[in-house]
Amino acid sequence: xxxxxxxxxxxxxxxxxxxxxxxxxxxxxxxxxxxxxxxxxxxxxxxxxxxxxxxxxxxxxxxxxxxxxxxxxxxxxxxxxxxxxxxxxxxxxxxxxxxxxxxxxxxxxxxxxxxxxxxxxxxxxxxxxxxxxxxxxxxxxxxxxxxxxxxxxxxxxxxxxxxxxxxxxxxxxxxxxxxxxxxxxxxxxxxxxxxxxxxxxxxxxxxxxxxxxxxxxxxxxxxxxxxxxxxxxxxxxxxxxxxxxxxxxxxxxxxxxxxxxxxxxxxxxxxxxxxxxxxxxxxxxxxxxxxxxxxxxxxxxxxxxxxxxxxxxxxxxxxxxxxxxxxxxxxxxxxxxxxxxxxxxxxxxxxxxxxxxxxxxxxxxxxxxxxxxxxxxxxxxxxxxxxxxxxxxxxxxxxxxxxxxxxxxxxxxxxxxxxxxxxxxxxxxxxxxxxxxxxxxxxxxxxxxxxxxxxxxxxxxxxxxxxxxxxxxxxxxxxxxxxxxxxxxxxxxxxxxxxxxxxxxxxxxxxxxxxxxxxxxxxxxxxxxxxxxxxxxxxxxxxx
Amino acid sequence: xxxxxxxxxxxxxxxxxxxxxxxxxxxxxxxxxxxxxxxxxxxxxxxxxxxxxxxxxxxxxxxxxxxxxxxxxxxxxxxxxxxxxxxxxxxxxxxxxxxxxxxxxxxxxxxxxxxxxxxxxxxxxxxxxxxxxxxxxxxxxxxxxxxxxxxxxxxxxxxxxxxxxxxxxxxxxxxxxxxxxxxxxxxxxxxx
Numbered sequence: 110x111x112x113x114x115x116x117x118x119x120x121x122x123x124x125x126x127x128x129x130x131x132x133x134x135x136x137x138x139x140x141x142x143x144x145x146x147x148x149x150x151x152x153x154x155x156x157x158x159x160x161x162x163x164x165x166x167x168x169x170x171x172x173x174x175x176x177x178x179x180x181x182x183x184x185x186x187x188x189x190x191x192x193x194x195x196x197x198x199x200x201x202x203x204x205x206x207x208x209x210x211x212x213x214x215x216x217x218x219x220x221x222x223x224x225x226x227x228x229x230x231x232x233x234x235x236x237x238x239x240x241x242x243x244x245x246x247x248x249x250x251x252x253x254x255x256x257x258x259x260x261x262x263x264x265x266x267x268x269x270x271x272x273x274x275x276x277x278x279x280x281x282x283x284x285x286x287x288x289x290x291x292x293x294x295x296x297x298x299x300x301x302x303x304x305x306x307x308x309x310x311x312x313x314x315x316x317x318x319x320x321x322x323x324x325x326x327x328x329x330x331x332x333x334x335x336x337x338x339x340x341x342x343x344x345x346x347x348x349x350x351x352x353x354x355x356x357x358x359x360x361x362x363x364x365x366x367x368x369x370x371x372x373x374x375x376x377x378x379x380x381x382x383x384x385x386x387x388x389x390x391x392x393x394x395x396x397x398x399x400x401x402x403x404x405x406x407x408x409x410x411x412x413x414x415x416x417x418x419x420x421x422x423x424x425x426x427x428x429x430x431x432x433x434x435x436x437x438x439x440x441x442x443x444x445x446x447x448x449x450x451x452x453x454x455x456x457x458x459x460x461x462x463x464x465x466x467x468x469x470x471x472x473x474x475x476x477x478x479x480x481x482x483x484x485x486x487x488x489x490x491x492x493x494x495x496x497x498x499x500x501x502x503x504x505x506x507x508x509x510x511x512x513x514x515x516x517x518x519x520x521x522x523x524x525x526x527x528x529x530x531x532x533x534x535x536x537x538x539x540x541x542x543x544x545x546x547x548x549x550x551x552x553x554x555x556x557x558x559x560x561x562x563x564x565x566x567x568x569x570x571x572x573x574x575x576x577x578x579x580x581x582x583x584x585x586x587x588x589x590x591x592x593x594x595x596x597x598x599x600x601x602x603x604x605x606x607x608x609x610x611x612x613x614x615x616x617x618x619x620x621x622x623x624x625x626x627x628x629x630x631x632x633x634x635x636x637x638x639x640x641x642x643x644x645x646x647x648x649x650x651x652x653x
Numbered sequence: 654x655x656x657x658x659x660x661x662x663x664x665x666x667x668x669x670x671x672x673x674x675x676x677x678x679x680x681x682x683x684x685x686x687x688x689x690x691x692x693x694x695x696x697x698x699x700x701x702x703x704x705x706x707x708x709x710x711x712x713x714x715x716x717x718x719x720x721x722x723x724x725x726x727x728x729x730x731x732x733x734x735x736x737x738x739x740x741x742x743x744x745x746x747x748x749x750x751x752x753x754x755x756x757x758x759x760x761x762x763x764x765x766x767x768x769x770x771x772x773x774x775x776x777x778x779x780x781x782x783x784x785x786x787x788x789x790x791x792x793x794x795x796x797x798x799x800x801x802x803x804x805x806x807x808x809x810x811x812x813x814x815x816x817x818x819x820x821x822x823x824x825x826x827x828x829x830x831x832x833x834x835x836x837x838x839x840x841x842x843x844x845x
Contacts, residue, residue, distance in 0.1 A: 188810065221733060223733060224730055225824065328698075329702070330832065330835070
């Protein structure tokens with residue numbers, strides 16, 4: 110049996126250039142294998158064993174094209190005992206063009222002996238250029254798998270691939286399935302040992318895939334390199350088929366969810382809006398017209414707007430304009446025999462305000478017929494006492510002591526509750542403690558004209574009210590003009606909260622009846638004296 | 654009448670007993686039960702890998718491992734077409750005789766090699782050869798006891814170094830032995 114050459118012996122005489130024809134159907138496979146090994150096999154010469162047990166060893170021709178390169182191919186089996194005449198020999202060398210400018214020379218051995226080392230030598234012009242030791246059973250290069258079929262499955266992300274194993278003497282083949290989306294460079298490879306079908310998973314539905322396969326013998330008995338790839342198979346995975354039930358369910362659920370969220374949002378929209386768009390407080394409603402009319406110019410707004418006055422807060426000016434008030438005398442309730450000097454001056458006419466009144470004070474200045482008998486203020490007795498005081502004033506004009514200046518700012522009135530009538534002590538004593546603060550002070554004011562103001566001092570007999578509302582009065586002048594018919598007297602009843610002024614004329618002093626004139630009621634602020642108990646000194650106040 | 658009955662019963666008992674003995678003699682239950690066939694080739698693959706390691710280890714030993722006289726070893730080479738044409742019995746015979754030869758040859762190395770590492774390889778290889786024999790027996794191959802004259806019938810080689818010996822040993826195991834085992838008819842029954 111010849112060791113070298115091809116089995117089809119009658120092709121031997123063919124010219125080198127036509128050598129590529131005689132392989133027939135296998136030429137394509139042969140060329141693809143040669144190309145494959147040209148890229149992947151670094152050894153020289155590159156040898157591979159084909160299915161029909163042809164060992165082909167080839168090498169790339171170096172040098173210029175066309176020159177007849179004389180190569181010699183020699184082989185030797187490493188045997189410890191000579192097998193026979195076929196232990197070593199030489200084989201013919203042929204040439205082949207594999208596309209482009211590449212040419213190869215090759216030699217083939219048809220007798221294949223396994224499990225024995227084989228040494229091959231390629232020599233050119235007597236010089237060995239390539240040498241290699243190999244086992245024939247380890248250089249298998251099979252044909253690609255046959256009948257590669259790809260099928261779609263019920264799952265759109267899966268493909269079933271099956272093929273037929275190439276002809277081989279042994280069963281132990283390893284397969285590799287390469288699949289990638291058509292046009293994509295990134296592909297996956299699935300290794301399949303022995304079995305000739307596989308299920309590809311994790312695919313993209315509705316995409317076009319390219320599937321290829323190749324085989325390699327693996328094992329200790331036989332091994333080799335990867336076969337060329339099969340021709341690619343193009344297949345499209347089925348698109349995702351949405352189950353109508355799932356679709357409708359999903360739509361319904363999403364609709365319900367939407368409605369729920371809308372309801373929640375609408376019911377809490379104010380809260381949500383406050384959270385999302387917090388209201389930034391602006392002072393515009395407190396300053397009407399400030400921003401809209403005057404553009405933020407506060408001075409202009411203050412000057413031009415009448416509403417600015419109204420803006421003055423209530424607590425700012427609780428005190429009215431100080432009105433000069435002269436208190437001529439303060440009538441204290443103890444009996445007129447005390448050293449009271451009373452100066453009655455004209456009170457300020459400005460003191461008029463409608464305020465709330467104590468029922469008691471009203472009673473004291475009104476007609477006795479109006480009052481009731483609820484309190485110790487016996488109107489007649491009260492009026493009598495007032496008249497008595499006035500008379501005393503007239504009679505004893507000098508009894509007033511030199512004035513002492515007081516601060517004009519202080520206004521203090523001390524409540525004296527001991528000015529009760531003696532006969533009413535029993536009655537009043539019970540009410541003393543209760544009504545102490547509400548005991549109005551009776552002060553007689555006598556108006557004497559506008560031109561002068563006298564100094565006068567009023568001594569307070571006793572003023573130990575806990576709440577002492579004090580008014581200070583000034584008496585610039587020393588003299589006290591005698592009383593005459595020009596005097597106008599005003600009885601002031603100080604209830605601690607309001608002062609009632611009732612004018613009285615001097616001519617009527619003798620007249621016990623007091624004409625109920627207009628009652629002027631003032632409200633004043635009670636300033637509690639801080640540390641010292643000041644003697645009450647009445648001073649005339651300029652009534653202008 | 655009763656006595657006659659008793660006597661016939663005794664005869665029957667002894668007859669049954671004798672029959673039982675004959676059956677048992679024929680079945681020979683005293684013999685060891687047949688081994689379950691070892692069709693898995695993974696054990697053999699392991700032996701082959703160990704033989705490769707032994708060959709690599711022996712390659713380093715050149716001078717000390719040179720043998721004084723050549724050893725007879727089986728021919729590892731396989732011409733596949735030729736091999737295929739042989740029947741199973743011949744293949745089994747060739748494998749068994751080859752294993753026997755290897756056993757002899759490796760055993761003789763023990764005296765000449767002192768390296769402990771190499772000695773361990775030698776012992777391992779010897780044990781593996783015995784295990785392969787067991788596998789062969791389990792596959793119902795006819796046991797073949799090679800004789801001195803049988804070495805001439807099968808093709809043999811002669812090696813002069815330990816490395817060559819272990820190379821032959823490695824190739825023989827992964828060649829002929831494995832081919833035989835992988836195509837054992839006992840294992841082919843359930844395989845499609």
